[in-house]
Amino acid sequence: MPTPPGRRPRRPAPSRQPLTQELVVETAIGVLDAEGLEAVTMRRVAQELGTGPASLYAHVSDKQELRELMLDRVAAEIRLPERPDPDRWREQLKEVAMEVRRVYTSHRDIAKVSMGLIPTGPHLLAVAEAQLGLMIAGGVPPKVAGLAVDTLGMYIDADAIEDTFYTATVKGDEDPWEHFHKYLAEIREYYKALPPGRYPHIVALVDDLTDEGGAERFEFGLDVLLRGIASYVEDAGGK
Structure with a gap:
């Protein structure tokens, strides 16, 4: 009109x-x-x-x-293997875990939702299905695979959440990781100043305890878990 x-x-x-x-x-x-x-x-x-x-x-x-x-x-952003390779099941399971951590840490503290949550959504179920499929293909006993998928999830969640704790204390325009490295340097000096007679191992291992490689630390813990899972295959007479 x-x-x-x-x-x-x-x-x-x-x-x-x-x-x-x-x-x-x-x-x-x-x-x-x-x-x-x-x-x-x-x-x-x-x-x-x-x-x-x-x-x-x-x-x-x-x-x-x-x-x-x-x-x-x-x-849905997590990249999953197209099919299990029985000869590489541990490597593939590790790759999935690294993928989950990558995606979770790219979305702030979303991992807080995952902690304690039983997956029901299609994309979370796809991740669990892929992890279970890899372990079963590698000869992991079904009961162990069922327990291990939960243990892996808790470890990934905890590591991703810890990342957000380090960055949450940052104020203003300071870069979160610069802030963390500065704080870690202060902790390193504090440990070095501890009385060695009372804390001999902490003082001797200062550099190892305060290593700044967050991804490397996560990968180390993941390898420990995967070795433990693989031991059940060996006990069952598998690969």
Whole structure:
């Protein structure tokens, strides 16, 4: 319709993107990546979407479900092997674990959601299925594989969460890892100053205890776990 005399022309309102569960989850992940998990609330996500919190409940039942959906969406980024190779099952299992850690640490403290969560989403189940398939293909007894997939998950979660603890104390524009290296250097000097008669091993192993290689430390712990899992194959007479 034309604008009546004496009135300003109205600008057409921008069309809103239809609200869907996928849009709600993607928006929540955007808040997570920018500010961390605690900032992800129904109210905050609704604000980002330009709507009210009540409209979100048609797509997610509560904040806990939203967090679980976020984690499953993040898990879609994990690259999994196409098929198990019985001769390389340990290497493949290690690669999957490194992939999970890479993805989790790229999304702030999303691993907090994974800790203590029994996976039900399709992408998390795909990760568990891949891990179980690799162990079974390598001759790991089914009972051990079932227990080991949970143990591996707890280790990966804990390591990813620890990364966020180191960076959470950073204030201002300081680089998180520069802050961490500075703090670690202070700890190293403190350990060196300890009385060696009381703490002989700590003083003697200062450099090893305060090694800055976070990825190397994670890989070492992972190798310990994988060797333990592989020992059950040997006990069963496998490879």
